Structures are given as structure tokens and as C-alpha cells.
Amino acid sequence: xxxxxxxxxxxxxxxxxxxxxxxxxxxxxxxxxxxxxxxxxxxxxxxxxxxxxxxxxxxxxxxxxxxxxxxxxxxxxxxxxxxxxxxxxxxxxxxxxxxxxxxxxxxxxxxxxxxxxxxxxxxxxxxxxxxxxxxxxxxxxxxxxxxxxxxxxxxxxxxxxxxxxxxxxxxxxxxxxxxxxxxxxxxxxxxxxxxxxxxxxxxxxxxxxxxxxxxxxxxxxxxxxxxxxxxxxxxxxxxxxxxxxxxxxxxxxxxxxxxxxxxxxxxxxxxxxxxxxxxxxxxxxxxxxxx
Numbered sequence: 001x002x003x004x005x006x007x008x009x010x011x012x013x014x015x016x017x018x019x020x021x022x023x024x025x026x027x028x029x030x031x032x033x034x035x036x037x038x039x040x041x042x043x044x045x046x047x048x049x050x051x052x053x054x055x056x057x058x059x060x061x062x063x064x065x066x067x068x069x070x071x072x073x074x075x076x077x078x079x080x081x082x083x084x085x086x087x088x089x090x091x092x093x094x095x096x097x098x099x100x101x102x103x104x105x106x107x108x109x110x111x112x113x114x115x116x117x118x119x120x121x122x123x124x125x126x127x128x129x130x131x132x133x134x135x136x137x138x139x140x141x142x143x144x145x146x147x148x149x150x151x152x153x154x155x156x157x158x159x160x161x162x163x164x165x166x167x168x169x170x171x172x173x174x175x176x177x178x179x180x181x182x183x184x185x186x187x188x189x190x191x192x193x194x195x196x197x198x199x200x201x202x203x204x205x206x207x208x209x210x211x212x213x214x215x216x217x218x219x220x221x222x223x224x225x226x227x228x229x230x231x232x233x234x235x236x237x238x239x240x241x242x243x244x245x246x247x248x249x250x251x252x253x254x255x256x257x258x259x260x261x262x263x264x265x266x267x268x269x270x271x272x273x274x275x276x277x278x279x280x281x282x283x284x285x286x287x288x289x290x291x
Contacts, residue, residue: 001163002104002156003063004030005201011036013205018057018096020050020064030163045081047088052095059100059208060093062086073129086136087143094147100208101144105155107220107255109134118258119216150214152207157220157255160277161197162284170194173231174282177238178289187247188228191254195221196272206266220257221270230274237278 003019004027010017011034021028023041031037042050044064064085067078086103093101110117111124125131137153144151160170169185176183200219207217228245235241263269272280 001161001197002159002200002204004163005161005197006061006063006204007037007201008032008198009201009205013209015205018055020047022064027163044085045088047085047092050092052092056097058098059102060089060096060098061102061104061204062089062093063104064089065104067129073127076128079128079132082132083136083139086140090140090143090147090149094149098149100150100152101140102152102154102204102207103136103140105137105153106130106133107155107157107218107257109137109155112253113256114254116256116258117218119218119261152212152214152217154204154207154217154219156200157193157195157218157257159197159200159219160194160281162281163197169227169231170234170278171281171285173234173243174278175285175289176243177235177241178282178285180242182242182244185228185231185243185245187245188226188231190227191224191256192227192230193220193224193255193257194230194274194277195219195270196274196277198272198277199268199270202271203262203266203268206268210266212265215261215265217262217265218257218259219262220255220259222259222263224256233274234278237275237282 007017007019011032014036016036018038018040019031020040020042022043040050044066065082067073067075067082072078090101107117108130109123109125110121111126113121123134125134141151141153160168164171166172166175173183203219235243
């Protein structure tokens with residue numbers, strides 16, 4: 001989802017893109033059709049075998065990450081492999097002549113934060129997935145510096161879009177409502193933040209275009225609110241939606257990023273409001289739903 005949004009942002013601005021896809025990917029049709037896109041196939045573990053020929057590029061964005069399912073995030077050895085793959089990506093970027101390497105960090109690297117998450121907050125990852133993300137951050141940063149490359153590690157918060165997993169809350173709710181089925185949610189008391197895939201792609205590209213300093217940048221929306229309010233916004237887009245909030249003892253981890261620094265540097269305001277984004281996802285799923 002994020003990779004596609006980023007490529008679309010690049011094409012809109014006229015940037016040539018080399019897209020490295022998994023050989024068994026069934027999602028190639030999601031990429032825009034453009035003469036500016038070149039495609040090669042490689043698995044995460046085979047970056048060192050890629051023949052770059054005479055190709056040269058300016059920046060390398062590394063979105064690939066294995067073991068991202070709920071179960072996979074607790075796979076210690078799978079997550080350890082992701083750190084090695086990130087270092088392989090740095091070396092591949094160097095071979096392509098890139099002066100900039102951009103990773104895909106996660107808000108989960110901060111662990112459970114009570115209140116606003118500031119960019120200088122201490123990292124406190126709690127599960128193998130987030131521990132691996134934090135490890136990949138530190139190790140790729142050091143390797144980039146040793147190779148003379150600039151390193152950026154934007155931390156991505158909750159992105160939504162039509163290509164997100166059907167298990168993700170937003171898409172789950174939309175599909176349930178389209179099918180006329182009842183959707184079940186927790187009490188939704190925690191603070192949450194949603195940014196559209198479109199806006200995330202635009203912000204990620206600006207990190208390169210604006211030649212920002214090596215610093216911490218958040219890919220998130222400037223507005224955060226209770227998760228329950230987002231759910232009610234989704235329900236409002238449908239006629240007679242059926243849903244139920246279930247009380248849970250633990251209100252869950254909140255996501256409340258301080259976006260002041262990032263928005264000031266990038267000079268960017270999100271273009272897609274949540275309700276508009278919901279309608280776009282609903283339009284995408286309508287042909288597949290039974291109602």
C-alpha cells in the first residue's frame with residue numbers, strides 16, 4: 001500500500017523509478033502504468049545477487065519487510081532476518097550510486113507511550129517486530145555513514161487505504177457495512193491517528209525532494225482523536241450500519257504523534273480528509289461485496 005502510494009507520488013512529479021518486486025508478487029497491477037517505471041524481481045534475501053549493470057539512481061527507499069502478519073510480528077528469527085535484509089538494501093543502494101537511503105520506521109519502536117509522542121522520545125520496542133525495526137534503524141544508519149550515504153528513517157504511524165489488509169480496522173468496517181453485516185469493535189477509547197496512503201506517499205517523497213537534514217520525521221496526520229470517533233465517521237458513510245462496541249479492560253495503546261516539526265520542515269498539509277478517504281475505499285470494495 002505505502003510502496004504503491006510512493007511510486008504514484010514519484011510518477012506524478014516526473015521521477016524515474018526502479019521498482020524491485022518479489023518474484024511471486026500478485027500485486028504488480030497496483031502500480032501505475034508509466035514509462036517512468038522500470039521493474040525487476042528479487043526476493044528480500046537476494047539483493048546481493050542483483051546485477052545493477054550501468055543503472056544509477058539518486059535515492060533508495062526500502063519498504064520491503066517480511067513477517068508482517070499478527071503471528072509473524074512475534075517471529076524472532078523472521079524479524080532478525082529483516083534486519084539483515086535492510087543492511088543488504090543499504091549495500092544495494094550504495095552499488096546503485098545512491099546518495100540517500102530512506103528506511104520505513106514504525107511508531108511501534110516507541111513502545112507504549114502515555115500521551116503525545118515527540119520525535120526525541122526514547123525508543124522502547126516491546127515485540128520482535130518493533131525491536132527489529134529499531135535495530136534496523138541503528139544498524140542501517142551506521143552502515144550508511146560508513147559508506148558515505150545520507151540516512152533517513154521516517155517513522156510511519158497508522159496509514160489507511162484501499163490496498164491495506166482486509167483485517168485492518170478501517171477496511172474491515174467498510175467491508176462489513178457494504179455486506180450489511182454487523183461489525184464488532186473494542187470500546188475505542190484510545191487516541192489514534194490515521195493518514196491516507198496518498199498523503200503518506202507525498203510526505204515520503206518530500207523527504208528526498210526537500211533534501212531534509214538527518215532527523216526524526218513522522219509520517220502521520222496532524223490531527224489525532226479517539227479511535228471510536230473514527231469508527232463513527234466510517235459508520236456515518238453508510239445507510240443503517242450495524243455495529244457494536246464491546247467494553248475491554250485495557251483501552252489499548254494510543255497513537256498521538258507530535259507533527260509540528262515534520263509539517264514545518266516539509267511544508268505539507270494532508271489533502272485527503274478521513275471521510276473522503278472512506279468513500280474512496282468503499283467505492284473500491286463495492287464490486288467485491290455481496291450486498
